[in-house]
Amino acid sequence: MDNMTWHDKAEALSFRTQAFINGEFVNSASGDTFEIINPATGHSLAHVARCSEQDVNSAVEAARAAFESRVWSGLAPSERKAILLNYAKLIDEHKEDFALLESLDMGKPISDAMGYDAPATARCIQWNAEAIDKVYDEVAPVTEDALALVTREALGVVAAIVPWNFPTVMAAWKIGPALATGNSVIVKPSEKSPLTAILLADLAKQAGIPAGVFQVLPGFGHEAGQALALHNDVDCITFTGSTAVGKKLLSFAGESNLKRAFMECGGKSPHIVHYDVKDIEKAAATAASAICYNQGEVCTAGSRLLVHSSIKDEFVALLLKYMENWQPNDPLLENTRVGAIVDAAQYERVLSYIDIGKNEGATLAFGGQPTMTQTDGYFIQPAVFTDVTSDMRIFQEEIFGPVLCVTTFDSIEEAITLANDSDYGLAAGIWTSDISTAVRCSRALRAGTVFVNNWDGGDMTMPFGGYKQSGNGRDKSLHALHKYTEMKSTWIELD
Numbered sequence: 001m002d003n004m005t006w007h008d009k010a011e012a013l014s015f016r017t018q019a020f021i022n023g024e025f026v027n028s029a030s031g032d033t034f035e036i037i038n039p040a041t042g043h044s045l046a047h048v049a050r051c052s053e054q055d056v057n058s059a060v061e062a063a064r065a066a067f068e069s070r071v072w073s074g075l076a077p078s079e080r081k082a083i084l085l086n087y088a089k090l091i092d093e094h095k096e097d098f099a100l101l102e103s104l105d106m107g108k109p110i111s112d113a114m115g116y117d118a119p120a121t122a123r124c125i126q127w128n129a130e131a132i133d134k135v136y137d138e139v140a141p142v143t144e145d146a147l148a149l150v151t152r153e154a155l156g157v158v159a160a161i162v163p164w165n166f167p168t169v170m171a172a173w174k175i176g177p178a179l180a181t182g183n184s185v186i187v188k189p190s191e192k193s194p195l196t197a198i199l200l201a202d203l204a205k206q207a208g209i210p211a212g213v214f215q216v217l218p219g220f221g222h223e224a225g226q227a228l229a230l231h232n233d234v235d236c237i238t239f240t241g242s243t244a245v246g247k248k249l250l251s252f253a254g255e256s257n258l259k260r261a262f263m264e265c266g267g268k269s270p271h272i273v274h275y276d277v278k279d280i281e282k283a284a285a286t287a288a289s290a291i292c293y294n295q296g297e298v299c300t301a302g303s304r305l306l307v308h309s310s311i312k313d314e315f316v317a318l319l320l321k322y323m324e325n326w327q328p329n330d331p332l333l334e335n336t337r338v339g340a341i342v343d344a345a346q347y348e349r350v351l352s353y354i355d356i357g358k359n360e361g362a363t364l365a366f367g368g369q370p371t372m373t374q375t376d377g378y379f380i381q382p383a384v385f386t387d388v389t390s391d392m393r394i395f396q397e398e399i400f401g402p403v404l405c406v407t408t409f410d411s412i413e414e415a416i417t418l419a420n421d422s423d424y425g426l427a428a429g430i431w432t433s434d435i436s437t438a439v440r441c442s443r444a445l446r447a448g449t450v451f452v453n454n455w456d457g458g459d460m461t462m463p464f465g466g467y468k469q470s471g472n473g474r475d476k477s478l479h480a481l482h483k484y485t486e487m488k489s490t491w492i493e494l495d
């Protein structure tokens, strides 16, 4: 088994394609399916249940019944913890299956899926499980004549609508805290990458999570997603995806039952390199990985590189040297660092932005060409534009692909102005050897996460989310648990 290649393992892999409603794998009520294409080969991978309003109604009904029965919400936190730890263990045991499905479904390099996505999913469920019997409620400091309690209770039915770039991890960031706090959870994976969510359902059942408490509805956003967001018996919609769809979901929440609505949306993150950067080689290597990792399909991609003008020539030369290490290749080869773009639409979108950049007058200094076209897959050589100005669309709009815009600045104040000149505020970074510059700059950057002398550092213990149009909630850490609970004040008058 161990000397099998990932291609052999992919050949041998069997997986489910049905929806998971009320503890059973079922076809969509209409019987409709949609086709999944492997973006590395252009070949059909599977036909998956295409859920719509009727399936949403069944799942919400089952979720509500499970919640009301208290079969899950009524368990002691330590009992939910035990089941969720079992779930995390099963996920860990199936990490190769998760990694393969992720890679086949959305073009991610297998080594990234094995190295990050699969273990991060298990870790997220485990971390939330371990946390839940360690968080306390409050007793308010009031008069001697009363006992005033501030307690948190599960919301009820939580619908999680998630994207395709880190399909399992983004789902886990919602499922972990929402299940730990006692909710019933319905996941609507992206239509571009539904397979790992279905595997999550399979393992949830094996782990002992009761019927109706965890369900998965594969399908399209404007069908299953919209029906969930408009449903009057869904208590919370928790979303990761584009800002445009996030805005729609907020209005669906308002049009329906004012369900809690948490949005984790897009980004166009500024990556500042000051002239006093201590390790310029490391910064250049990191600037390359910050735009190439996961094909640039990362909400926190360091897509706007702001370099002090005095080091621009040296830095860009180093950057282009490190970009050479990020050549696309077959995602199932162990040493591939850049895989395929998720699908034809995204491939065309990225290429069209490369044309826009050229037409706007930016200089294409590296890459930007379709490559490996003989495979029928969607491969693009990562691109670097220099001479980019802040009024250009490629500087302002999220491309969600491997396209880096390089701009210069002359003072740190100018760098901060450029960095904050964005509708987004997800992440930002600064390389400097001066601690005061680092701290003052990180305070001034309007972003949910600031990286100092690194890019993409993080941990389950750290909240993750955006300022401005990058969103309104936080995933990860104990703060995420609050999203999935209501706060209750109880005033007990004493005799």
Ligand code: NAD
Pocket: 161, 162, 163, 164, 165, 166, 170, 188, 189, 190, 191, 219, 220, 221, 222, 224, 225, 226, 227, 229, 240, 241, 242, 243, 245, 246, 248, 249, 264, 265, 266, 267, 298, 299, 300, 398, 400, 426, 464, 465, 466, 470, 471
């Ligand atoms: P998307 O907004 O197109 O889709 C996300 C999900 O929303 C999918 O499941 C989709 O089916 C669903 N959806 C689409 N239209 C809908 C509708 N009308 N009603 C209900 N649901 C609908 O985003 P995407 O292309 O899958 O993902 C890329 C985006 O996600 C990027 O903007 C990226 O920055 C963002 N992202 C953000 C974070 C974060 O934590 N902030 C993390 C990862 C990705």
